[in-house]
Amino acid sequence: MGKVVIDEEFCKGCTLCINACPQHLLRTAKRVGKTSYHPAELVDPEGKCTGCGLCALVCPDAAIQVYREKKAGVKEK
Ligand code: SF4
Ligand code: SF4
Numbered sequence: 118m119g120k121v122v123i124d125e126e127f128c129k130g131c132t133l134c135i136n137a138c139p140q141h142l143l144r145t146a147k148r149v150g151k152t153s154y155h156p157a158e159l160v161d162p163e164g165k166c167t168g169c170g171l172c173a174l175v176c177p178d179a180a181i182q183v184y185r186e187k188k189a190g191v192k193e194k
Contacts, residue, residue, distance in 0.1 A: 119168020120184040121159045127180035130154035134172035134181060140165045143172060157181075 121143075128150060134157050135143040142161045150156035157180075159166070168185035 118164055118186045119166040119170075120186065121161075121166060121172065122182045122184070123157055123159065124180045124182070125150035125156045126152065127178045128152060128154065128156040129178055129180075130156055131177065132157070133175045133177065137171045137175045139169065139171065140167065142166055 129152060130145060130150075132145060135145065140161075142159055142165060143157050144160055145155045146158040147155070157172075168183055170183045173179075173181040173183045
């Protein structure tokens with residue numbers, strides 16, 4: 118499961134991340150962000166984000182950070 122953080126100071130609302138998400142979890146927010154654009158926002162009430170990182174990969178403004186949660190009971194080597 119992943120956690121996505123979108124930095125609205127950098128998001129220009131280009132929608133590239135929205136189109137890239139295989140789970141269709143991103144959308145354009147109705148509100149206007151700090152940059153005067155409508156920022157992307159994550160809508161994931163069922164926790165479907167896999168943390169794949171595609172949204173961050175395609176963002177031209179490096180506005181997205183993706184964190185992946187470790188599964189309980191899995192030890193790191
Ligand atoms: S990390 Fe992957 S599944 Fe999660 S919002 Fe980004 S593109 Fe979608
Ligand atoms: S790709 Fe980046 S700049 Fe474009 S909407 Fe998504 S977060 Fe905003």
